[in-house]
Amino acid sequence: MLEFTQQLINGLSLGAIYALIALGYTMVYGIILLINFAHGDIMMVGAYVGFFSISLLGSNIIVAMVFAMVTCALLGVVIEKVAYRPLRNSTRIAALITAIGMSLFLEYVTLYFLTAQQRVYPASAFPLHKYEIAGLVISNKDIFIIVSAVILMIILQYIIKRTKTGKAMRAVSLDQEAAVLMGISVDRIVSITFAIGSALAAAAGVMIGLYYNAINPLMGIIPGLKAFVAAVLGGIGLIPGAMVGGFLMGILETLVSGYWSSMYRDAVAFGVLILILLIKPTGLFGKNTGEKV
Amino acid sequence: MQDKKRTWGKFILEVVFLVALFTLVQYFITTGILNRYYQINLTLMGINVILAVSLNLINGFTGQLSLGHAGFMAIGAFASVIMTTMLEYPFIIGIIMAMLAAAVAGFIIGVPTLRLKGDYLAIATLGFGEIIRVVLQNIDYTGGPAGISGIAKMTTWPVLFIAVVVTIVVIVNMINSSYGRAIISVREDEVAAEIMGINTTKYKVLAFVVGAAFAGLAGALYAHYFYIIKPETFNFLKSFDILVMVVLGGLGSTTGAVIAAMFITVLNAFLQEYAAVRMIIYALILIIVMIYRPQGLLGNKELTRKSFDRIWGGKHVSSTNK
Numbered sequence: 001m002l003e004f005t006q007q008l009i010n011g012l013s014l015g016a017i018y019a020l021i022a023l024g025y026t027m028v029y030g031i032i033l034l035i036n037f038a039h040g041d042i043m044m045v046g047a048y049v050g051f052f053s054i055s056l057l058g059s060n061i062i063v064a065m066v067f068a069m070v071t072c073a074l075l076g077v078v079i080e081k082v083a084y085r086p087l088r089n090s091t092r093i094a095a096l097i098t099a100i101g102m103s104l105f106l107e108y109v110t111l112y113f114l115t116a117q118q119r120v121y122p123a124s125a126f127p128l129h130k131y132e133i134a135g136l137v138i139s140n141k142d143i144f145i146i147v148s149a150v151i152l153m154i155i156l157q158y159i160i161k162r163t164k165t166g167k168a169m170r171a172v173s174l175d176q177e178a179a180v181l182m183g184i185s186v187d188r189i190v191s192i193t194f195a196i197g198s199a200l201a202a203a204a205g206v207m208i209g210l211y212y213n214a215i216n217p218l219m220g221i222i223p224g225l226k227a228f229v230a231a232v233l234g235g236i237g238l239i240p241g242a243m244v245g246g247f248l249m250g251i252l253e254t255l256v257s258g259y260w261s262s263m264y265r266d267a268v269a270f271g272v273l274i275l276i277l278l279i280k281p282t283g284l285f286g287k288n289t290g291e292k293v
Numbered sequence: 294m295q296d297k298k299r300t301w302g303k304f305i306l307e308v309v310f311l312v313a314l315f316t317l318v319q320y321f322i323t324t325g326i327l328n329r330y331y332q333i334n335l336t337l338m339g340i341n342v343i344l345a346v347s348l349n350l351i352n353g354f355t356g357q358l359s360l361g362h363a364g365f366m367a368i369g370a371f372a373s374v375i376m377t378t379m380l381e382y383p384f385i386i387g388i389i390m391a392m393l394a395a396a397v398a399g400f401i402i403g404v405p406t407l408r409l410k411g412d413y414l415a416i417a418t419l420g421f422g423e424i425i426r427v428v429l430q431n432i433d434y435t436g437g438p439a440g441i442s443g444i445a446k447m448t449t450w451p452v453l454f455i456a457v458v459v460t461i462v463v464i465v466n467m468i469n470s471s472y473g474r475a476i477i478s479v480r481e482d483e484v485a486a487e488i489m490g491i492n493t494t495k496y497k498v499l500a501f502v503v504g505a506a507f508a509g510l511a512g513a514l515y516a517h518y519f520y521i522i523k524p525e526t527f528n529f530l531k532s533f534d535i536l537v538m539v540v541l542g543g544l545g546s547t548t549g550a551v552i553a554a555m556f557i558t559v560l561n562a563f564l565q566e567y568a569a570v571r572m573i574i575y576a577l578i579l580i581i582v583m584i585y586r587p588q589g590l591l592g593n594k595e596l597t598r599k600s601f602d603r604i605w606g607g608k609h610v611s612s613t614n615k
Binding site: 034035083086087090091092093094095096097098100101102103104105107108109111112225228229232261263264266267269270271273274277278281 | 352356358360405406408409411412413415416417419420421423424427428430431533536540544569570572573575576577578579580583584587
């Protein structure tokens with residue numbers, strides 16, 4: 001039982017990271033029905049920005065995270081403007097292929113300039129402490145990751161539920177044409193959505209750097225895919241769904257690695273995805289909608 | 294009668310052309326004009342053509358975005374090697390088993406996932422492709438992550454040539470048959486097709502299974518040329534490679550897929566030492582083609598003799614060469 005609780009705690013911080021990435025997926029999907037394949041790679045860029053601001057500028061972890069978030073928010077807006085906006089009215093497949101292209105582009109441009117070499121997150125940025133409470137071990141890293149993820153989620157909830165921009169975002173996601181008629185600029189809202197989603201991904205990137213200690217240009221692919229699974233698990237397009245789905249995926253993954261084999265943890269994530277899609281494609285929190293002709 | 298004669302004439306012309314092409318390349322190989330380096334690229338070209346044409350059947354003609362093609366290739370590669378290297382059956386049995394195994398896998402994966410739409414299907418097939426790879430990495434019988442080595446080289450030019458021709462002939466004839474029209478109608482408008490009484494699931498699965506079988510064939514040819522196979526070779530980046538060929542050539546154009554597969558193979562050969570640059574170029578191809586020409590370079594048009602006539606200002610022909 002103790003071991004199980006320990007696994008749950010380990011899974012929580014990973015789950016918090018997945019939840020942050022999943023939020024970006026789900027927000028973008030909710031607004032323009034696009035699976036932003038490049039989202040995991042934006043996270044990777046965030047991890048690198050965080051890394052360089054710690055190692056080159058000597059900033060602390062919070063400043064590094066904010067810096068990464070701002071950079072990636074801009075990157076997200078630019079990607080949307082350049083690659084996705086021209087395809088807003090074309091087929092879903094065309095948009096998806098562009099997103100795959102964007103993902104490859106970010107990965108290999110980074111690989112080209114920074115080489116495939118693993119970079120180790122500077123330990124000085126975050127001295128590791130381990131606390132033992134009633135036989136359970138928890139590190140200050142885990143606490144930091146969980147707490148900052150929760151704070152970011154609260155801020156996001158505030159923006160979406162309480163501000164005018166958030167209201168506009170909900171309106172666009174509900175009915176784009178009606179939103180336009182109400183005087184909402186869809187382009188602006190889409191840009192803001194990409195900015196917020198990418199900033200959350202960047203924060204997650206810095207956290208992944210802390211969690212795994214090492215970063216490389218292809219690190220975004222697998223967490224990106226798993227976060228996507230998390231978003232689908234919770235019901236894609238739904239913000240609370242992404243949060244719950246993220247935590248569930250993180251916990252599931254640590255349980256699989258802990259009790260079975262870490263070789264299978266990626267396969268299990270995809271297995272979960274396929275099961276949900278077959279049993280309840282709308283996800284845990286989704287409602288069924290009929291197909292319109 | 295006249296039509297029949299013309300079809301026969303066309304058929305004979307095509308056979309003559311194919312035999313001439315085959316003999317010419319065979320002559321170059323035996324005289325050593327095509328050295329080992331060119332031969333490797335020629336083989337890769339053939340394998341890529343098979344992969345691109347078969348994926349085009351799924352992505353281009355049926356309109357179902359599949360990102361797991363490398364997984365079927367892996368199944369074909371491993372199935373054929375188990376038959377030839379481990380159980381010592383002849384290569385032809387290996388090829389047949391490769392196609393059967395990939396087709397069965399295609400069926401098992403296709404039946405549940407093809408109920409999904411567009412982007413969900415893409416992710417689900419990507420997931421299955423990765424699951425196939427992870428499972429292969431964990432089977433001790435096939436050497437785990439290290440894979441199998443010491444495979445006899447059996448993919449010769451005649452085998453490769455026949456495989457490519459058979460793939461193209463089967464898929465082109467399938468598309469021109471009533472099956473093909475049903476498949477295309479699914480792509481154009483699934484709901485409308487269903488209302489017209491087409492069992493959309495059946496045709497989607499059929500296209501998926503046929504596409505998977507030919508990917509298995511490509512896998513078998515690949516395994517028996519390069520001496521060694523590892524599960525890692527068939528990861529989702531390999532699937533993206535094939536997707537780039539299909540997108541570049543035109544979603545729904547077999548000649549486009551063939552030309553793009555050959556072009557990408559040549560590009561790969563030139564950029565072999567610059568892997569990152571190669572992938573950046575691929576990425577730009579995907580983005581730019583989608584933004585400026587979402588239907589691919591050739592769209593759903595085929596390059597035929599008629600189109601050459603038109604390009605070179607020959608006889609004025611009507612533009613009904615779909």
